[in-house]
Amino acid sequence: MDPSSLKELVYAFQKSRILLTGFELDIFTQIDESGATSEQLAVKLQVDHHACDRLLNALASLGFLEKHNQRFFNTADSFNLLSRKGSQYQGGLMHSNHLWDSWSQLTTVVESGVPAHSTQINVRGQDWLSAFITAMHDRAIKQAPQQLAHLDLADVKTVLDVGGGSGAYSMELIRKKPEISATVFDLPNVVPITNEFIRKEGFREKIKTYTGDYTKDDLPEGFDLVFLSAIIHSNPLETNQQLIKKCFKALNNKGQIIIQDWIMNDERTEPTTGAIFAINMLVGTDGGDCFTEQEVSDMLTTAGFKQIQRKELDAGLSQIIAQKM
Known part of the structure; x- marks a missing residue:
């Protein structure tokens, strides 16, 4: 340089x-x-x-x-x-303004180890939340067709989309297989936004919503697929360990879990997009991080999952897929 x-x-x-x-x-x-x-x-x-x-x-x-x-x-x-x-x-760009505020405090965050703002979504205000969900929706509707193209949905009739936000991935799964019925699980102040996206996209008959907090509440049960996109990076390791156990309980026998996220190498330097996003979690969350493949595999194995495999996606993202046997 x-x-x-x-x-x-x-x-x-x-x-x-x-x-x-x-x-x-x-x-x-x-x-x-x-x-x-x-x-x-x-x-x-x-x-x-x-x-x-x-x-x-x-x-x-x-x-x-x-x-x-x-x-x-x-x-x-x-x-x-x-x-x-x-x-x-591109209404989701407003979320970038909010990120600017957090990233501007990176030096202080590194010195103190304390996030730039309150990490509780419920106290960040509706403007912040709407911008965040819109940004995630704008990204997901563009990426979902390619990201989900390879999935084997032959035995999948019911899907639980944990922290599903706008429901964009549930929508794409139903487009791939119209017989699927999906449930989006999210926080009380997110679900009204979810329902509005579902209504606008014409999926009211196919996608249900379920209100709860996965850090405190059990997940609904009886699903063939549990899907977590961009969820585990928001939480500390211990929270994810408990969440994966709840996902195992939510699945029917022979059901599968798909974790879609940045999955880091052992040195946590690759992919670069994940290393940068780990900083985003540093300034914006209390213990969120981008985890290694070994860490994710350990979570799944401890919860009881088998046949763990990894699939690479574009932009440094990966899917970790496992079965409940």
């Missing part, structure tokens, strides 16, 4: 922050087809005119806006992706 590339990496946060602030202020929605001056937008947004003008200029310089005769316009891409009126509006 030379000094130039080092500086490029160090200052990359500036471009990200400019875009995230524009998104947070909802600038792209406020600009209609006729464009707007910085003064007009400052009035709409109730922000300082000079500061707004400089932000808009930077967004234009980065290619997120166009500027003609002192008026700012959305590009086709910015309207499509960043305006609430766009067909592919």
Whole structure:
């Protein structure tokens, strides 16, 4: 690495922050087809005119806006992706603003070992929660078809989607095999959001919801498949050990569990996406981490699972699949 590339990496946060602030202020929605001056937008947004003008200029310089005769316009891409009126509006980006707040305190977190904010989802507020579930949904609906393509669902009729959020993976499983009925298990303040996604996607007859806290409550029983996507990284090892035991109890005989997550090598340096995400868990959770294959296998074996296998996915993700015999 030379000094130039080092500086490029160090200052990359500036471009990200400019875009995230524009998104947070909802600038792209406020600009209609006729464009707007910085003064007009400052009035709409109730922000300082000079500061707004400089932000808009930077967004234009980065290619997120166009500027003609002192008026700012959305590009086709910015309207499509960043305006609430766009067909592919990326509402989940608001979660990135929340991550920014946590990551900005990384040095303090490393010094103290204490997360940047309260780790209790129930106290983070509905705005944070809605942005988080939306971000997870946007990611899952894009990735699920490929991630679930290889699964053998021949003997699967019932699915328990633990911490399933929007229900995106349950939806994809049903698309793969319409005879499946799924149940999404999640927290009391998440389930109303889940039900709204289920209604919007047209799965009300196929997906049920079950309210509970897997750290305290037992899971419902009688399932052929228990699916945990992006769940174990949120918890300390001991919590996961208890959760996997609850999953074993929830399954019918010969049922299977699928754990989808970043699974680390023994040195915890690969995959890189997992090593970086472990930092996300460091700043945002109380004991969350990205676990090694040996650690996950030990959890499963202790709970009574057999025939443990690993399947590699894109972006450094893996699936650990095991059977209840």
